[in-house]
Amino acid sequence: MAVAERGPIAMSEADRWELPRNKPWIVRMARPWLRNPLGLVGLAIVITFFALGIIGPYITPQDPRALDAHSRFFGPSMDHPFGTTKFGQDIFSRMLYGARVSMVFGLAAMVVGFLPGATLGIMSGYFGRWIDYAIQRSGEAWTAFPQLPILLTVSAAVGPGLKGPVIVIAIGAIFGGSRLLRAVALIERHKEYVLAARSTGASEARVLIFHVLPNIMPFILVGMSSVFAVAILAEAALSFLGLGLEQGTPGWGIDLAVGLKDGTEHPYLVIFPGIVISVMVLGFNLLGDTLRDILDPRLRGST
Amino acid sequence: MLRYTLRRLAWLPLILFGVSMIAFIVLRTLPGQDPASAIAGQGATTEQIDRINRELGLKEPIFPVSLGGSAPFIETHRNSQYGKWIGELVRGDFGRTFNGKQPIREQFVRKAPASLQIVFMSFCVSIVVGVSFGIVSAVYRNGAMDYGARLFAVLSSSIPEFFLLALLIIIPAYLWNYSQPVGGYVPIYEDPLRNLRLFAPPALIIGVGGSAGLLRLTRTTMLEVLRSDYIRTANAKGLYKSTVILRHGLRNSATPILTAIGSAFVAIFGGSIIAERVLSIDGLGLWFFSSALIRDLPVVQFLTVYTAFVVVIVNLIVDLSYGWFDPRVRYN
Numbered sequence: 001m002a003v004a005e006r007g008p009i010a011m012s013e014a015d016r017w018e019l020p021r022n023k024p025w026i027v028r029m030a031r032p033w034l035r036n037p038l039g040l041v042g043l044a045i046v047i048t049f050f051a052l053g054i055i056g057p058y059i060t061p062q063d064p065r066a067l068d069a070h071s072r073f074f075g076p077s078m079d080h081p082f083g084t085t086k087f088g089q090d091i092f093s094r095m096l097y098g099a100r101v102s103m104v105f106g107l108a109a110m111v112v113g114f115l116p117g118a119t120l121g122i123m124s125g126y127f128g129r130w131i132d133y134a135i136q137r138s139g140e141a142w143t144a145f146p147q148l149p150i151l152l153t154v155s156a157a158v159g160p161g162l163k164g165p166v167i168v169i170a171i172g173a174i175f176g177g178s179r180l181l182r183a184v185a186l187i188e189r190h191k192e193y194v195l196a197a198r199s200t201g202a203s204e205a206r207v208l209i210f211h212v213l214p215n216i217m218p219f220i221l222v223g224m225s226s227v228f229a230v231a232i233l234a235e236a237a238l239s240f241l242g243l244g245l246e247q248g249t250p251g252w253g254i255d256l257a258v259g260l261k262d263g264t265e266h267p268y269l270v271i272f273p274g275i276v277i278s279v280m281v282l283g284f285n286l287l288g289d290t291l292r293d294i295l296d297p298r299l300r301g302s303t
Numbered sequence: 304m305l306r307y308t309l310r311r312l313a314w315l316p317l318i319l320f321g322v323s324m325i326a327f328i329v330l331r332t333l334p335g336q337d338p339a340s341a342i343a344g345q346g347a348t349t350e351q352i353d354r355i356n357r358e359l360g361l362k363e364p365i366f367p368v369s370l371g372g373s374a375p376f377i378e379t380h381r382n383s384q385y386g387k388w389i390g391e392l393v394r395g396d397f398g399r400t401f402n403g404k405q406p407i408r409e410q411f412v413r414k415a416p417a418s419l420q421i422v423f424m425s426f427c428v429s430i431v432v433g434v435s436f437g438i439v440s441a442v443y444r445n446g447a448m449d450y451g452a453r454l455f456a457v458l459s460s461s462i463p464e465f466f467l468l469a470l471l472i473i474i475p476a477y478l479w480n481y482s483q484p485v486g487g488y489v490p491i492y493e494d495p496l497r498n499l500r501l502f503a504p505p506a507l508i509i510g511v512g513g514s515a516g517l518l519r520l521t522r523t524t525m526l527e528v529l530r531s532d533y534i535r536t537a538n539a540k541g542l543y544k545s546t547v548i549l550r551h552g553l554r555n556s557a558t559p560i561l562t563a564i565g566s567a568f569v570a571i572f573g574g575s576i577i578a579e580r581v582l583s584i585d586g587l588g589l590w591f592f593s594s595a596l597i598r599d600l601p602v603v604q605f606l607t608v609y610t611a612f613v614v615v616i617v618n619l620i621v622d623l624s625y626g627w628f629d630p631r632v633r634y635n
Contacts, residue, residue, distance in 0.1 A: 143566075144618060148573035149591065149610045153326060156595035156603045157333040233463055240465045241580055242596065253465075260469050260581075264476040274466035282461035289457065 032294040039290025045283025046225070052096055053103025062090040065250065076268055083268040091269070094250040095276050101162075101251045102280070106231040108166050113173030114227045118220055121178030125185030126208065132182070139175035147172060151234075155243045162245065165238045173227045184219045188212055218295050225288035229281050236277045252277045304626065311619050315612070320389075322611040323604070327385050330600050388604070398601045400594070407605050410590065417488045418586035421502055421509070421578060425571045428510025429517060430564060434553075436514070437521025437560075441529060442548060452522070456515040464574050467508045468581040486583035505582055509574035513567050520563040524556040531555075557628035565621040569614065 033040055076083045083091050124132035147168065154164040188194065189212070197211045236253030238244035245251040247258060252273050259269025391398055397407040440452035475481040484501045528534065529552055537547045553560075576588030583589065587606060594602035626632040 144569065144614055146569045146573040146610060146614070148576050149607060152576075152591055152595040153329055153603055153607050154333075156598050156600065157330045159598070160596070229461070237463060237465055237577070240463075241577070241592065256466065256469060260472065264473050264482075267473050267477050270466075270469050270473055274463070274469065278462040278466065281463070282457065285457055285461050 033290070036290045036293065038286050039294075042283045042286025042288075042290060045279060046228075046287050049099060049280050049283060050103065052099035057097050057100055059096060062093045065089065076272075083266070083272070089250075091255065091272055094255055095252065095273065097250040098252045098255065098276075099280075101245065101249070102232045102235055105162060105166065105169075105235040106228040109169045109173050109231040110224060110227050112166065113170030114177040114223060117174035117177030118181045118223060120174065121181035122185045122208070122212070122216070124178065125182035126189050126212070135175075135178050136182070139179055142172065142175050147234075151238065151243070155238075160243055160246075162235070162238075165234060165244060169231055169234050172230070176227070176230075177223050180223045181216065181219060184216050185212070188216060191215075218291060222288050222291045222295070225284050225291065229284035229288065232277065232281050232284070304623070308619070308623065311622070315615055318615055319608055319611055323389065323392075323608045324385070326604050326607040327388070330604055331384065388601075397605050400602050401599045402594075402597055407602060410602075411587070411605070411609075414585060414587050414590050416490060416586075417584050418575060418579065418588055420498075421506055421575045421584065421586065422571060424502055424506035425510035425513065425575060425578075426568060428507055429514040429567050429571055432511055433514035433517025433563075433567060434521050434560065437518045438525055438548065438553065440518065440522045441525035444526065449522075452518060456518050459512050459515040462512075464509060464512045465577050465581060467512065468505060468578055471504050471508060472581070483582070486585065488585055501582070501584070505578040505584075509571055509578050513570040513574055516570065517560070517563045517567045521556070521560050524559045525552055528552050528556045554628060558625055558632070561621050561624055561628065565618055568617050572610070572613070 033043070120135055124135050151165060151168045154168050158164045158167075193211060193215075194207060197207045202211070232252075235244055235251075236256070239251050239253030240257040242257065245254045247254060256270055256273040256277070259266075259273060262269055388398060395408075397411065399406055400410070436452045436455070440449045443449050471483050472485065475483060483504055484497070488501065489497045529548075533555075534547060534551055537551045538544075542551075575586075576592060578584065579586045579588035580592050587609070590602065591606045593599075594606070
């Protein structure tokens with residue numbers, strides 16, 4: 001910055017070499033993370049989540065669906081770290097397997113909801129006018145309404161299964177994504193680099209894609225993180241309530257619901273699925289919070 | 304203020320009208336299982352399904368006006384489903400359930416008190432916990448209390464309410480042989496102790512769970528306000544710390560906090576449905592839930608509109624209370 005204030009006169013060779021050298025990018029990227037150990041924990045959980053979502057079904061120590069009358073209600077042990085269900089199924093294997101459903105649900109919410117919403121938000125923040133107004137007002141109306149009744153209404157219309165929940169979560173993500181990125185785009189469009197890019201004769205599309213988009217990428221990651229947190233919670237909650245997955249399918253929420261029936265005698269049936277859900281959601285929340293803190297210290301501690 | 308209230312109230316029927324139309328479109332036109340065959344059950348004959356369709360008018364046109372036919376390409380229908388529904392509604396008839404043909408109005412009056420109580424109790428818990436911990440967190444910034452409060456906010460937005468409610472049922476039973484009562488609503492004026500045994504634990508869980516957003520917002524707002532000049536002046540005058548924080552600090556943070564209280568209500572409304580379902584409390588939430596599961600469309604339709612009604616009223620109260628806490632707010 002100090003150099004820029006000297007005006008447009010070219011720097012002498014000596015000046016240039018006196019400037020502090022930048023640390024390698026990997027060091028610059030890593031430093032704020034090392035100052036936020038909780039963010040690192042979140043990152044580790046999120047990586048675990050995706051790893052499980054991809055390879056979980058192939059690394060289950062036992063078949064998550066296999067019925068075994070001889071191993072019903074085994075408490076946690078070396079063979080069954082999380083115990084076994086009423087049907088003798090290994091809960092640990094079912095949890096590993098269940099990551100897939102949550103991940104696919106989250107990805108669906110992101111692809112159908114968040115990404116279009118983010119695009120809309122950037123466009124409406126950047127170009128403004130009536131489309132901005134329309135999106136923001138409908139978003140406000142949507143968030144004013146409790147989500148669960150909407151989910152119940154849509155589930156009543158399209159029947160049980162994950163189809164209804166995906167629609168509702170995706171609509172929520174459209175509005176959530178558009179609101180977050182609209183705010184970012186509003187700030188970004190007045191920045192100097194946008195003006196600079198325009199003054200070189202770049203078209204609006206080029207400015208948006210090659211200049212604005214890379215600058216707001218981290219905010220998109222923040223949004224994605226929270227979409228996943230919401231989606232995992234919603235899938236688990238709806239399956240728990242009997243509106244999502246069918247009974248018998250290995251999934252976190254549905255296993256908790258089934259376990260609750262025998263939970264007073266065998267609490268581990270409820271505790272382990274619950275902890276798995278909580279830890280995964282916590283991971284995404286911690287990651288999102290840390291990303292936001294690193295990006296914009298002014299937003300620290302806000303929702 | 305009165306004029307403002309009246310004008311806002313005039314919007315109410317319009318909003319409810321819009322919500323009811325959207326709910327009708329969602330419930331009756333989206334492809335899904337046919338409600339008549341859902342009522343008839345498995346193995347029903349085509350005649351039975353036809354009869355149910357005729358009785359309930361499910362094959363009638365949905366809206367009184369539709370596009371189509373010959374010029375002017377607009378058809379009107381006298382016996383449309385929506386027309387019939389809204390005609391009955393304005394006369395105070397909420398219709399009948401598909402399942403058992405009971406009047407919705409009677410059921411509503413019977414089930415509402417339990418829901419009102421759990422929402423009200425959770426709401427109070429939420430406000431007390433969210434605002435007070437938010438203030439403490441801001442006043443002792445970066446102290447142990449602050450970290451505790453922030454940790455609590457992150458945890459409570461990560462741990463799902465249904466998990467905590469499930470733990471509420473199993474943990475006391477497993478460890479202390481005390482079972483959380485499930486079902487069996489008694490009005491609080493008849494048997495306060497039994498009533499509170501049923502409602503207090505879930506209200507605590509839902510309320511504390513819904514307070515995270517409120518806590519965070521109270522903290523950020525208070526942090527900003529406490530930095531301002533008039534707080535320094537108030538401190539310099541030698542006022543009690545509590546006076547500075549509550550009379551000068553909190554009052555000036557009222558507007559955003561009230562907005563967050565409105566959002567907390569929305570979260571609690573959803574949470575109370577889960578609580579009713581997990582603890583089998585025979586309230587509106589459980590009714591909403593079980594009706595959605597068996598596709599009892601009139602009940603779902605009614606409860607959707609009712610939810611919109613509650614949301615609009617709560618928002619109005621929040622908006623009106625801005626002026627009560629902050630005299631600078633003018634309504635026009």
